[in-house]
Each structure stands twice: as structure tokens, then as C-alpha cells.
Amino acid sequence: MKKPLRSRARQQRSLSVRLDAWLGHHRDSALLTLQRLSKAPLAAAMTVAAMAVALLLPASLYVLTDNLKALGGYWEGSAAISVFLQPGIEETTAADLATQWQARSDITRAQVVSRAQGLKEFREYSGLGVALDQLTENPLPVVIAVNPAPQIISETQLTHLITGLEQITEVDFTRLDTEWARRLQALVKLLERALWLLSLALAAGVLLVVGNTIRLEIENQRDEIEVMHLVGATTGFIRRPFLYSGAWYGLLSGVAAWAMVWLAVVLMQIPADRLAESYQSVFHVRALGPLASVLLIGGGAALGILGSWIAVEHHLGTMRARR
Amino acid sequence: MIRFERVWKRFPERGDALKDLSFELASGEMAFLTGHSGAGKSTLLRLIGLMERPSRGQVLVNRMNLSDLPPRKIPHHRRQLGMIFQDHHLLPNRTVFENVALPLVVAGMTRKEIGKRVRAALDQVGLLRFERALPITLSGGEKQRVGIARAVVARPPVILADEPTGNLDPELSREIFALFERFHDVGVTLLIATHNIDIIERMPYRVMRLHDGRLEADSGGW
Structure with missing residues (x-):
């Protein structure tokens, strides 16, 4: 038995019919x-x-x-930077610096930690109370605690802020505790x-x-x-x-x-x-x-x-x- | 239409089911296949439907050598055959309509066309009113007629039936054979394996008798 020759139109029709049936079976x-x-x-x-x-x-x-x-x-973004001022810088100078910094756009808060306050905290947390009593004068420098602005997120931005702070003459060094973040x-x-x-x-x-x-x-x-x-x-x-x-x-x-x-x-x-x-x-x-x-x-x-x-x-x- | 050339079929567990079998069935011919149980009737039909492959020899259907047919073409080959079984192989959880529609659905026909053809086939076997019934609610004869409707719905050129009246009383059997004659009248090639000697002896068709896998007697052919 030879298959009769189909016209192109009929082939196309049969293709669309078959596609229709195929889709129908998918739906079913x-x-x-x-x-x-x-x-x-x-x-x-x-x-x-x-x-x-x-x-x-x-x-x-x-x-x-x-x-x-x-x-x-x-948390990394909101990490506090401890800025240690040069020994001998007075707290009044520190207060001026803090006010100045607080006006910067990349810093939210700058707060002076006085030498007395620093020593008190150190005494509490270090457990060296009696030993510290032997000291005749307070050896701690004045510290300014700096909170970066919320938009300071990436590490490069943070590093940029820190190096900027360290270049200020009154600043001795800074510390950022990012170990836990790492x-x-x-x-x-x-x-x-x-x-x-x-x-x-x-x-x-x-x-x-x-x-x-x-x-x-x-x-x-x-x-x-x-x-x-x-x-x-x-x-x-x-x-x-x-x-x-x-x-x-x-x-x-x-x-x-x-x-x-x-x-x-x-x-x-x-x-x-x-x-x-x-x-x-x-x-x-x-x-x-x-x-x-x-x-x-x-x-x-x-x-x-x-x-x-x-x-x-x-x-x-x-x-x-x-x- | 169907041609066997020196076909042997050996099953490892029970030896040779068919031995050196050769015959040809012309297009439009109707023939009966008889013989005792295990003579190889079912095996012969299964070779045509490619449920089995011959161990030796060749089976040709419509001049196509089945040994050349790759497995992925088997479904297309089976669509040219209407197969009827003694236990009718109906799906119990589908309605009569859905059962009969199955060959058309798998052939990718549209719903509209399927509806028309299924009703025509059910009408032919006189079961149109049972369209929505489940097979379990039907009698044995009715189930077999549903099976026949499913076999003919796609209008295949060949119908193979394996003991279609095996479970039916003589009256119902005669009805089934009358149906087969109607398909013969419209030019379908039919090969029917049966035990129903009384009925087929009164019919003017070719009878092939198998005995132990060999063709023992053949009232027609070449």
C-alpha cells in the first residue's frame, strides 16, 4: 500500500491538529x-x-x-572606633575635637571618654584594682569613642575613615575591634x-x-x-x-x-x-x-x-x- | 497482508512454541486459527503484535519485515492492528467511552474526532447506551464487545483476536462472530484464534490448525 501524496495544506493542518492533541494530553x-x-x-x-x-x-x-x-x-558598620589621643592632650581639647567630628557626615557620634572614666572602666574590667591603686597618676590617654555613620558599610569605607582620623595630629592611634566580624x-x-x-x-x-x-x-x-x-x-x-x-x-x-x-x-x-x-x-x-x-x-x-x-x-x- | 516465513519461536522455559511456521494471509482475508491449548496460537498472534520476537525466521505485516522495526516504531506498528483478548483487557477505572477512546488518544487525535469515532464504534457493537458505564457493570458479552469496539475504533487494516469467545455462551459467541463478519465485509483482514469449532465449521472461511507449534492443516492460502 502506497501512502497517497498529501498536499502541503493538509500536512500543516495535520501538524496543528497533532500539536493540539499533544497539548491536550499534557493538560489532561x-x-x-x-x-x-x-x-x-x-x-x-x-x-x-x-x-x-x-x-x-x-x-x-x-x-x-x-x-x-x-x-x-x-554590626560592622556600626562598630565603634576607639580613638586614643596623644598623651598630654587635655580633655577640653578632646571635647572640641569631638564636637568638630560629630559635625562630619561620616560620623554619627563622637564621645569623649575622660581619663578618670577610662581608668574606672579599666579597673572594673581588668581586675587589676589593687595594682592600679599603687599608681600615683593616671597613665591613660583621653579617648574619643567614634560611631561611623550608617552609610559606612564596606571595609574600604571604614579603613578610609580610620586612616583619616589617624592623620589628625592630636590622635595617637585607633582601635577597631573587627576580629569578631572576621x-x-x-x-x-x-x-x-x-x-x-x-x-x-x-x-x-x-x-x-x-x-x-x-x-x-x-x-x-x-x-x-x-x-x-x-x-x-x-x-x-x-x-x-x-x-x-x-x-x-x-x-x-x-x-x-x-x-x-x-x-x-x-x-x-x-x-x-x-x-x-x-x-x-x-x-x-x-x-x-x-x-x-x-x-x-x-x-x-x-x-x-x-x-x-x-x-x-x-x-x-x-x-x-x-x- | 500477514506473512510468516519459516518462523520458529523458542521460550527458554518451555521449548519451541512455534516450529518452522510459514503461511500468508491476504489483505481482506478472514481466517481462524485453531488447535489445542499451548499449540502456539497466542504466540503466533503475539509475534504479529510484536509482543514477542521470533527466534528464527521472519514475520511481515503489510510488506514490512518486523525484524527491521526498531523498538521506538513498535507503537506505530501496533496502531495498525486491532487486538482483542479473551479477558478483554479493559481498564476497570475508566468508562466504556474512555476505554474505547484509548487507541485514538494515544494516536494523538483531537477530542472532537475521538467523540465521533468512539460513538460510531460503540454503535457498531450495539453499546452506545453504555457509553458512561464502568466495565464492571457490564456482562461478559458486553465487555467483549467493548473490547472489540476498542480494537476497531482506529479503523486498523488488521484485527487479531485471541479466544474472543472463550468465556461466552454459544448464543453470544455467534453474535461476536457475526460482528467479525461485518468487519470482513468492509475489507478488514482478520485472524481469529478460537476453540469454537462448532461455529466456525459452519462459516465459509479459512481455518488453520496448529498442533505442537506446527501448521497441521490449512483449508486455504497458498
Whole structure:
């Protein structure tokens, strides 16, 4: 039998008809699988919950490091610089300097710590009380405590401010305690590395969970798959509903993980407010940004599809071999 | 239309199911395949549908050598065949309409076209009123007719039936065979494996008898 020659118009029509049918099957698969999910809500919820927890761990670690970073920058910016004046500079001169500095745009506050006050604090914190009593005169210089303006955030800006201060003749030296900030940075780096490793391990976990669920679905629909094969369904056609199933699981678990992170952030805001209040400042706990949200939910869906694909390939293969 | 050339089929667990089988079925011919259980009837049909591959020899359908067919083309090959089974292979959780529509859905037909063709096929087997029923609510004969409607809905040039009346009483069996004759009348090639000797002896069609995997008797052909 020779196929009759088709006209171009007919070929185009048949292409658009086939595309239409193909899109129709996608829509049907998406709806059918969603329907199936809703028919066994408890089983579906268990799978989604297991996947959501696996997604939640890296997501919350991300939020934690993100906030630590923000906090680091925030505190670094508001770090106080202790400016030690040359020995012999009187407190009146220091007061003049402080007023002058306070007028600068890159400094919020400049406060003179008198020599007597300095000694008092030193006595309290050093534990050298009796030894200090032996001194006939106060050896401490006058100090001005400087708070940089909020817009001084980066390290270069801060260094610039400090070197500027050190060039003033009355100034002996300055001290900025940034050691803890550097440690925090190192900690954040460590956490970020852990985040990547954890993400990989948990992504594998998500694949296993969704793969196992899809495997059960395939087992339950063994007869249906068999019949589909017999009436001439392609592997792609048979695979499609399972991929949608996986996509739904992934999408739902991504949304669930996102919601849990959001809830955690809301719950953290109250103690964070209290903490910030004790420092007389404001700190907003950062939730997942738009990009991270899309990545979490989209990543969940992608993992769902991938896990489902692997399961379908493996189990359809073994079904064929058994026939 | 269907041609077997010295076909052997060996199963590792039960030896040779088909031995040196050669025959040809012309386009539009209707033929019955008989023989005791295990004579190789089902295996023969499964070779045509490519559920099995021959161990030796060649099977040709519509001048196409099936050994040349790559696995990804198997679905397209099966769409040219309407297959009917003794246990009808209906999907229990789908309606009669959805069951019959399956070959059209997998072939990528539009909804509108599917609706028309499915109703035509159901009308042919006299089950149009059961369109929305689930298979479980139907009798054995009705289920088998749904299976037939599914086999013919895509208007395949070849119909293969494996013991289609195996579970039916003589009256219902006659009805089913009458249906097959109607498809024969419109030029479909039919190969029907059956035990129903009483009925087919009264029909004027070719009968091929298999015995232990060999073609023992053939009332027609070349």
C-alpha cells in the first residue's frame, strides 16, 4: 500500500491538529494526576511532607547564613572606633575635637571618654584594682569613642575613615575591634559550604522519596500501562502522567517548604526585635528573596520531575524485560 | 497482508512454541486459527503484535519485515492492528467511552474526532447506551464487545483476536462472530484464534490448525 501524496495544506493542518492533541494530553495528564493526588490526600500529604522537610533544611540554612551576613555587615558598620589621643592632650581639647567630628557626615557620634572614666572602666574590667591603686597618676590617654555613620558599610569605607582620623595630629592611634566580624564572616563561609553539601545530599533524598512514590504508582497502574502499550502508546505518552505527578509533588513540597521558612522568619522577628532593641537599633529578619523563592519552588518541581523520570525509566524497563 | 516465513519461536522455559511456521494471509482475508491449548496460537498472534520476537525466521505485516522495526516504531506498528483478548483487557477505572477512546488518544487525535469515532464504534457493537458505564457493570458479552469496539475504533487494516469467545455462551459467541463478519465485509483482514469449532465449521472461511507449534492443516492460502 502506497501512502497517497498529501498536499502541503493538509500536512500543516495535520501538524496543528497533532500539536493540539499533544497539548491536550499534557493538560489532561496535569489535571488527571492532580485529581489522583486529591483522591488520596493523606498519602500525597505524607510524600509532600517528607520532600518538604528535605527542602526545608537547606532553605532554612540559606536564610540563616543570609541573615548572619546581613547582621555582620550591619554590626560592622556600626562598630565603634576607639580613638586614643596623644598623651598630654587635655580633655577640653578632646571635647572640641569631638564636637568638630560629630559635625562630619561620616560620623554619627563622637564621645569623649575622660581619663578618670577610662581608668574606672579599666579597673572594673581588668581586675587589676589593687595594682592600679599603687599608681600615683593616671597613665591613660583621653579617648574619643567614634560611631561611623550608617552609610559606612564596606571595609574600604571604614579603613578610609580610620586612616583619616589617624592623620589628625592630636590622635595617637585607633582601635577597631573587627576580629569578631572576621570570625563571623568565616563562620558564614563555612555555613555556605555546608549548605551546598547538605543541598546535594537532600536533593538526592528528594529524588528517592519521589522516585519511590512514583514506583508505587507505576505498580498500581501496571495493567493500565500494559493496555496502553498494546494499543500503541509510545513510552513518552505513558511516561507523561507520571512526570506530571512528580512535578506536582515537587511543586507542592517546594511551596510547603517556602511557607515553613516564612513562618519561621515571622516567629524569629519577635525575639530579633527584642535583641535589637537592647542595642537600641532595628534589625529585620530577612526572609527568602524572590530569586531564592523561585529557586526553592522551581527546584522542588524540577527534582520531582527528575525523580519521576528516573523511576519511570527504570520500572518501564523492567516491565518490558519481564514480558 | 500477514506473512510468516519459516518462523520458529523458542521460550527458554518451555521449548519451541512455534516450529518452522510459514503461511500468508491476504489483505481482506478472514481466517481462524485453531488447535489445542499451548499449540502456539497466542504466540503466533503475539509475534504479529510484536509482543514477542521470533527466534528464527521472519514475520511481515503489510510488506514490512518486523525484524527491521526498531523498538521506538513498535507503537506505530501496533496502531495498525486491532487486538482483542479473551479477558478483554479493559481498564476497570475508566468508562466504556474512555476505554474505547484509548487507541485514538494515544494516536494523538483531537477530542472532537475521538467523540465521533468512539460513538460510531460503540454503535457498531450495539453499546452506545453504555457509553458512561464502568466495565464492571457490564456482562461478559458486553465487555467483549467493548473490547472489540476498542480494537476497531482506529479503523486498523488488521484485527487479531485471541479466544474472543472463550468465556461466552454459544448464543453470544455467534453474535461476536457475526460482528467479525461485518468487519470482513468492509475489507478488514482478520485472524481469529478460537476453540469454537462448532461455529466456525459452519462459516465459509479459512481455518488453520496448529498442533505442537506446527501448521497441521490449512483449508486455504497458498
